[in-house]
Amino acid sequence: MARARDLGAGVLGTTSPNPPVGAVVLAADGTPAGEGATAPPGGPHAEVVALAQAGERARGGTAVVTLEPCAHTGRTGPCADALLAAGIARVVVAVPEPTELAVGGAERLRAAGVDVELGVEQAEAEDGALAAWLTGVRHRRPHVVWKVAGTLDGRVAAADGSSRWVTGAEARAAVHRLRATCDAVLVGSGTALADDPQLTVRGPDGTDADRQPLRVVLDRRGRLPATARVLDAAAPTLVSAAPGPRELLAQLWERDVRRVLLEGGPTLAAAFLRDGLVDEAVVHLAPKLLGSGAPLVGDLGISAIVDALTLTVVDVTRLGGDVAIRLRPNRHTGAGRTAHGRS
Numbered sequence: 655m656a657r658a659r660d661l662g663a664g665v666l667g668t669t670s671p672n673p674p675v676g677a678v679v680l681a682a683d684g685t686p687a688g689e690g691a692t693a694p695p696g697g698p699h700a701e702v703v704a705l706a707q708a709g710e711r712a713r714g715g716t717a718v719v720t721l722e723p724c725a726h727t728g729r730t731g732p733c734a735d736a737l738l739a740a741g742i743a744r745v746v747v748a749v750p751e752p753t754e755l756a757v758g759g760a761e762r763l764r765a766a767g768v769d770v771e772l773g774v775e776q777a778e779a780e781d782g783a784l785a786a787w788l789t790g791v792r793h794r795r796p797h798v799v800w801k802v803a804g805t806l807d808g809r810v811a812a813a814d815g816s817s818r819w820v821t822g823a824e825a826r827a828a829v830h831r832l833r834a835t836c837d838a839v840l841v842g843s844g845t846a847l848a849d850d851p852q853l854t855v856r857g858p859d860g861t862d863a864d865r866q867p868l869r870v871v872l873d874r875r876g877r878l879p880a881t882a883r884v885l886d887a888a889a890p891t892l893v894s895a896a897p898g899p900r901e902l903l904a905q906l907w908e909r910d911v912r913r914v915l916l917e918g919g920p921t922l923a924a925a926f927l928r929d930g931l932v933d934e935a936v937v938h939l940a941p942k943l944l945g946s947g948a949p950l951v952g953d954l955g956i957s958a959i960v961d962a963l964t965l966t967v968v969d970v971t972r973l974g975g976d977v978a979i980r981l982r983p984n985r986h987t988g989a990g991r992t993a994h995g996r997s
């Protein structure tokens with residue numbers, strides 16, 4: 655199952671609106687026979703890729719999958735039928751299918767005599783590559799990852815507006831890898847005007863990646879100049895005048911965006927946090943002090959410590975001289991406030 659999760663994580667950012675699923679097929683004697691992950695939309699699902707690789711060795715074997723095999727015909731046929739046709743005897747699943755549309759795979763397999771186990775290492779799979787897709791199923795909106803790079807005293811730019819480079823080369827390379835796992839990369843008009851970022855995915859040598867997320871600028875007053883780098887031909891761009899975060903996410907959902915990287919700045923990040931629309935945070939901290947300059951996040955409307963928006967640290971890693979912290983916002987703990995966190 656750990657291998658299946660890794661396979662799913664390897665295609666994160668390439669499968670939307672479909673879930674990034676990983677699958678491993680073991681032969682009857684328990685040896686690995688095939689593995690696969692969801693192909694881009696219209697292509698085969700993970701089970702079908704793994705079965706094709708296993709061929710005849712799948713007969714009497716086991717399929718290990720991060721999400722319950724589908725029972726419906728979409729752009730491809732039902733995976734449950736493909737498993738039956740291949741003669742699979744046992745199916746081990748992490749996450750039961752949560753949508754009405756595709757549910758029924760386990761039932762169909764069991765009815766045909768296949769041994770099906772659901773819920774194996776389910777929490778690990780739900781927190782991994784499937785997290786964004788599950789946010790979409792539960793809340794009918796894209797999953798939002800807020801990324802920010804700041805100094806130890808929480809400044810994202812110096813008093814003179816300069817912000818290049820707060821963090822070092824390793825942290826910046828990690829941002830490009832993070833962008834590659836997302837369907838869209840978003841900034842507010844303030845950041846687009848101050849920094850003129852290109853918002854593309856580039857490799858260590860500076861070349862553009864083959865697949866580029868949609869670049870999005872929230873610019874309600876039409877201040878973005880036609881010469882902005884984000885409008886170049888390197889990737890598609892949406893300049894939105896949506897009145898707020900929720901309306902913007904609805905626009906992105908319609909474009910099949912399921913995982914958004916919110917790259918700032920502090921004003922837009924605060925608007926998303928106030929509306930409870932941040933699902934994950936990736937904070938890069940540089941061991942530097944500025945003492946003044948733009949803060950990590952703008953006004954959250956909080957004046958007492960008991961009302962602080964709290965987050966849980968998921969993990970901490972070192973990136974060269976900097977530190978990366980992955981966090982998940984908790985439900986807001988402040989007295990009488992319930993607007994934050996998951997609903």
Ligand SMILES: NC(=O)c1ccc[n+]([C@@H]2O[C@H](COP(=O)([O-])OP(=O)(O)OC[C@H]3O[C@@H](n4cnc5c(N)ncnc54)[C@H](OP(=O)(O)O)[C@@H]3O)[C@@H](O)[C@H]2O)c1
Binds near residue numbers: 844
């Ligand atoms: N180190 C980092 O990681 C990092 C990342 C990003 C930015 N920065 C720094 O942050 C600074 C820019 O910060 P900023 O706060 O001005 O930029 P911002 O958050 O990118 O943009 C703010 C603008 O977004 C628009 N907006 C759209 N919807 C909004 C809503 N619901 N609520 C509030 N605003 C909304 C508003 O302009 P309209 O009314 O025109 O729509 C607002 O003025 C720069 O100095 C930049 O270098 C640093």
